[in-house]
Amino acid sequence: MKVLIVLLFATILLTFSNASNLDEINANASETDEVIELIATQKPPVRFIDKVRAIGRKQAVGVKGKLMCGGRPVRNATVKLWDNDMFDPDDLIAETHVNEDGTFEVSGFAISITAIDPQLRIYHNCRSSSKVCRRKITFTVPDNYVNKGMQVNKWFDLGVPNMEIGVKHKEEPHCY
Structure with a gap:
């Protein structure tokens, strides 16, 4: 254009x-x-990604869990479900915030020709004194929790991780 x-x-x-x-x-x-x-009167060009979505298949995934910080529920944490793509930018599938008791459920679907590679990314302040940065921890969701369609058939239960933990090579600061 x-x-x-x-x-x-x-x-x-x-x-x-x-x-x-x-x-x-x-x-x-x-x-x-x-x-x-x-x-x-010229039509905009059709992007490659639009063609992929037209022939791709819908794949759903969902994760639930409870986040703790020591003996207390994590508060004000953001939980995002991503499709980790190798050759193009990652796709945000869904996003939520933890409840008062630290629990969360996040689910959604993505359209892709190949199998999606879901990741759960948690942004939190447990064991952090920074006002502008949050800790970001990434978990890979196992492939057997991805199903065809738009509704989750089998939820991945993250359990109750203590977010005080330091995760080498899978944690990085996320600053505003």
Whole structure:
């Protein structure tokens, strides 16, 4: 679309810069109107990802659990379910926040030609004194908890992890 706009602008400049009288400007303006109409009626190109979604299959996944920080429920944590993609940006499947008691359920579906690779990413402040950064821990959801369709058939139960734990190579700060 940007290329078309640049071409349109160049056409208009050339049209009026080469005109020597009013009749030429009116004639050239008519040609410019035709170019504008041609550009305006062009359909946007179909993106590759749109083609993939058209032939991909729906795959659902769900995770539940309870997050603790020592002996207390984690509060104000965000839980996100992602499809971890190798060659393009990861796709957010669903997002939720923990309840007052630290429990959560997050589920959704993604459309993909290949099997989705779901990850659970938890953003929390347990064992962190930072006001601008949250700890981010990533869990890989086993493949056998992914099913065809849009509804979850088999939930992955994360259990009750103590978020005080440090997870080497799977934890990183997430700052605002």
